[in-house]
Amino acid sequence: SAVISQKPSRDICQRGTSLTIQCQVDSQVTMMFWYRQQPGQSLTLIATANQGSEATYESGFVIDKFPISRPNLTFSTLTVSNMSPEDSSIYLCSVEGRGSNEQYFGPGTRLTVT
Amino acid sequence: AQSVTQLGSHVSVSEGALVLLRCNYSSSVPPYLFWYVQYPNQGLQLLLKYTSAATLVKGINGFEAEFKKSETSFHLTKPSAHMSDAAEYFCAVSGNFGNEKLTFGTGTRLTIIP
Numbered sequence A: 001s002a003v004i005s006q007k008p009s010r011d012i013c014q015r016g017t018s019l020t021i022q023c024q025v026d027s028q029v030t031m032m033f034w035y036r037q038q039p040g041q042s043l044t045l046i047a048t049a050n051q052g053s054e055a056t057y058e059s060g061f062v063i064d065k066f067p068i069s070r071p072n073l074t075f076s077t078l079t080v081s082n083m084s085p086e087d088s089s090i091y092l093c094s095v096e097g098r099g100s101n102e103q104y105f106g107p108g109t110r111l112t113v114t
Numbered sequence B: 001a002q003s004v005t006q007l008g009s010h011v012s013v014s015e016g017a018l019v020l021l022r023c024n025y026s027s028s029v030p031p032y033l034f035w036y037v038q039y040p041n042q043g044l045q046l047l048l049k050y051t052s053a054a055t056l057v058k059g060i061n062g063f064e065a066e067f068k069k070s071e072t073s074f075h076l077t078k079p080s081a082h083m084s085d086a087a088e089y090f091c092a093v094s095g096n097f098g099n100e101k102l103t104f105g106t107g108t109r110l111t112i113i114p
Helices: none
Strands: A004-005 A008-013 A019-025 A030-036 A041-051 A069-073 A075-080 A089-096 A103-105 A107-113 B004-009 B010-014 B017-028 B031-038 B045-052 B056-058 B064-068 B073-078 B088-096 B108-113
Touching: A019 A030, A019 A089, A019 A107, A019 B010, A030 A075, A041 A069, A041 A075, A075 A089, A075 B004, A103 B045, A107 B108, B004 B088, B010 B017, B017 B031, B017 B088, B017 B108, B031 B073, B045 B056, B045 B064, B045 B073
Parallel strands: A008 A107, B010 B108
Antiparallel strands: A004 A019, A019 A075, A030 A041, A030 A089, A069 A075, A089 A103, A089 A107, B004 B017, B017 B073, B031 B045, B031 B088, B056 B064, B064 B073, B088 B108
């Protein structure tokens, strides 16, 4: 399985500001995913990020609010823009495993917006 | 489209007792099914997966799950609970084609009673 790291691990931010979350993988992967996990809830897919193409966003998520970069096969960033308290969540990145659609997850970034 | 339903948002068992976490799926195509575990303040770890081979799947930490097509179920079991099993457990489903996204259930919080 891949080793995935995220930075920062947690942050407290003021409303109206933006935060960029980094996801680093120890091997080259084609597909990376970004999820949101609101307090006490399950995971919701924000977008799929393939290297060399624009990210594909799920219903309810837009690029202006959650811009994503994928500059190479081992790295991606997710920006949470113009934050409000409703954006307080854990944000997780994941990468595809070896077939069978399994995914491996990073440790998450715990964001609190005040 | 695929979906999973996890019955019971909270399950408590005594240490040494049987663990049974329920997951029912809905899928328009043959599914791939997964169980993930999330320990406090951590990302998700893959416990086991079903990919249309053996219907009884063994995973890490003594967990196993059985795929029952007739019941559209993929329940997670462990014969003897350990204190370290206390965590949140998520069932997930995807279609059986490559590059398909995962759809997660709402999760079951497992508490172990000493």
